[in-house]
Amino acid sequence: MEKDAPILIIGAGTFGLSTAYHFAQAGHSNITVLEKSTAVPPADSAGNDLNKIIRAEYEDPFYAELALQAMAAWKTNPLLAPYYHETGYLLANSAAAPDKAKKTLLKSLGSIQQHPAFRGKISPIERREDITKVAPVFDGPMEWKGYFNRFAGYAQSADALTAMYSACCALGVKFRTGDAVKSLIYTLDKDSSRRCTGAVTESGKTYTAVLIVLTLGAALATVLPEVGRQVAANAWSVAHIQLTPAEAEKLRGIPVTYARDLGFFFEPDRRTNLLKLCPSGAGYTNFCSSSEGGPSVPPDFNAFITPADEDKIRRLLRETLPGLAERPLINKHLCWCADTADSEYIIDFVPETSNNSLIVASGDSGHAFKMLPIVGQWSVELARAGKQETKRWRWKAGQDAGGDVSWRIGRPVDLRDVPLAVRSNM
Ligand SMILES: Cc1cc2nc3c(=O)[nH]c(=O)nc-3n(C[C@H](O)[C@H](O)[C@H](O)COP(=O)(O)OP(=O)(O)OC[C@H]3O[C@@H](n4cnc5c(N)ncnc54)[C@H](O)[C@@H]3O)c2cc1C
Structure with a gap:
C-alpha cells in the first residue's frame, strides 16, 4: 500500500x-x-x-506472552509510562468461591509461576497475615486464598x-x-x-x-x-465510591485487589479520589434488542447496574474495607465489550x-x-x-459467542431477564 x-x-x-x-x-x-x-x-x-488492570497471567501462555510485551511497552514508552502504576495484583478467592473460580485462579497462576519474568515476584496468600503483609490497610475478615503478584498493576x-x-x-x-x-x-x-x-x-x-x-x-x-x-456484546457493571481526600490517602498504593468470585477494585483515582469497583461474573448480553437469531449489541441506555451486582460489590467491601460497605455507589453503568466464544x-x-x-x-x-x-x-x-x-x-464463521466462558464465573444474563425498572433506572 x-x-x-x-x-x-x-x-x-x-x-x-x-x-x-x-x-x-x-x-x-x-x-x-x-x-x-x-x-x-x-x-x-x-x-x-x-x-484497568494490567497483568500478564492468563489461562493461555500465548496471551501471557503478549501481555508481557504490552507491559514492557507500558513501562518504557514515554507516551504511556506516566499512566502505568505497578501497585501489584492480589488475586484470590473468598471462602465461599465456587470450584470454577478456584480452577481458573490456579490456571492463571500456572501461566506465570515458572516464567522467568515473575521470579521472586509471586507470593502465596494462604492466611490473613499474608494479606496484611501486602495490604495492611485492609481491615475486613478476608479468608482468601490465592497469590500476590508484584509484577502487575493498573493503567x-x-x-x-x-x-x-x-x-x-x-x-x-x-x-x-x-x-x-x-x-x-x-x-x-x-x-x-x-x-x-x-x-x-x-x-x-x-x-x-x-x-x-x-x-x-x-x-x-x-x-x-x-x-x-461470532461476536456478542457482553457487559459488566462499574460503580464508584466518592472518598474524601483523607480516605483516599489511606488507600494510596493498595494493590489491584480481585476476589475472583466477588469482584475487584483499584487504588483510588489520584485526581478525583473515586474508588472504582467492578463485580465479577459472566456479565450481560443484549440479544433481546435484535431480531430472532440476531447478535447481541449494546443498548442505548447503560446508566444502571443490577441489584445482584450491587450486592456483590457490597460483599467485596465487607470482606476488605467494611467501613465503606454501605456507602452510596455513584457513576453506576454497564461497560460493553465484544466477546467471542x-x-x-x-x-x-x-x-x-x-x-x-x-x-x-x-x-x-x-x-x-x-x-x-x-x-x-x-x-x-x-x-x-x-x-x-x-x-x-x-x-470465526460458525462460532457463536454469548455462552459459557472458561475463565468467568456463571453464565451471562440477557437484559430481557433484567426488570425494565432496573434497566431504565426508574
Ligand atoms: C467493566 C470492564 C472492565 C474491564 N477491565 C479491563 C481490565 O482490567 N484490563 C483489560 O485489559 N481490559 C479490561 N476491559 C476490557 C477493555 O476495556 C476492552 O477489551 C477494550 O477497551 C476494547 O477495545 P475496543 O476498541 O475493541 O472497543 P471500545 O474501546 O469500546 O471502542 C469501540 C469504539 O467504537 C465506537 N463506535 C461504536 N459504534 C460506532 C459507529 N457506528 N460509528 C463510529 N464509531 C462507533 C464506540 O463509540 C467506541 O469508541 C474491561 C472492560 C469492561 C467492560
Whole structure:
C-alpha cells in the first residue's frame, strides 16, 4: 500500500486509537478515524474508564506472552509510562468461591509461576497475615486464598487513551467525531468480487479509502451484520465510591485487589479520589434488542447496574474495607465489550471482500485494554502480510459467542431477564 493511500479506521476506542497510532508510526500519512461519540476518549469506549488492570497471567501462555510485551511497552514508552502504576495484583478467592473460580485462579497462576519474568515476584496468600503483609490497610475478615503478584498493576485508562489520541493528532491523523457510521460502501470489481471502498455516516457524509479497519468493539455487528453471532456484546457493571481526600490517602498504593468470585477494585483515582469497583461474573448480553437469531449489541441506555451486582460489590467491601460497605455507589453503568466464544480476538480480513480492503480488529472479550500499546500493530502486520497467519485470530464463521466462558464465573444474563425498572433506572 502506498504510504499516502487513504486509510479509514472506524471507532476511536482502545483498538482504534492504537491502530491509528501504529499505522501513522509506520509512515502512513492519510489516516482518518470516524467515531460516533462527540469526543475522544469516546463516552462509549470500553476503555474510557478511570483504570484497568494490567497483568500478564492468563489461562493461555500465548496471551501471557503478549501481555508481557504490552507491559514492557507500558513501562518504557514515554507516551504511556506516566499512566502505568505497578501497585501489584492480589488475586484470590473468598471462602465461599465456587470450584470454577478456584480452577481458573490456579490456571492463571500456572501461566506465570515458572516464567522467568515473575521470579521472586509471586507470593502465596494462604492466611490473613499474608494479606496484611501486602495490604495492611485492609481491615475486613478476608479468608482468601490465592497469590500476590508484584509484577502487575493498573493503567489510568482514559488518560492513556487521551495520550494516544494526542500522539495520533501530532502524527497527522484526522478525527471526525459525533457522527456514527451507518453502513459500509462496496463496489463490484470487474471479476464480480466485492471491494469495500468506504463508509457512510448517519448524517450522510461519505468517506472513501483503500483500507478500512473496523474497530467498533461491542457495536461491530451494527455496521458489519455478516459478523453474525461470532461476536456478542457482553457487559459488566462499574460503580464508584466518592472518598474524601483523607480516605483516599489511606488507600494510596493498595494493590489491584480481585476476589475472583466477588469482584475487584483499584487504588483510588489520584485526581478525583473515586474508588472504582467492578463485580465479577459472566456479565450481560443484549440479544433481546435484535431480531430472532440476531447478535447481541449494546443498548442505548447503560446508566444502571443490577441489584445482584450491587450486592456483590457490597460483599467485596465487607470482606476488605467494611467501613465503606454501605456507602452510596455513584457513576453506576454497564461497560460493553465484544466477546467471542473462546475469548480469542479477531484480527482478520472480512471474507469475500476483495483487495484485502476490509479488516476487523475486535473480539476483545473483556481482556484487551492492557494491549493498548501493541494491539494496533497487529492490523499493520496483517495489512502487510495480506493474510492472517495466526490461526486463532481469524474470522470465526460458525462460532457463536454469548455462552459459557472458561475463565468467568456463571453464565451471562440477557437484559430481557433484567426488570425494565432496573434497566431504565426508574
Ligand atoms: C467493566 C470492564 C472492565 C474491564 N477491565 C479491563 C481490565 O482490567 N484490563 C483489560 O485489559 N481490559 C479490561 N476491559 C476490557 C477493555 O476495556 C476492552 O477489551 C477494550 O477497551 C476494547 O477495545 P475496543 O476498541 O475493541 O472497543 P471500545 O474501546 O469500546 O471502542 C469501540 C469504539 O467504537 C465506537 N463506535 C461504536 N459504534 C460506532 C459507529 N457506528 N460509528 C463510529 N464509531 C462507533 C464506540 O463509540 C467506541 O469508541 C474491561 C472492560 C469492561 C467492560
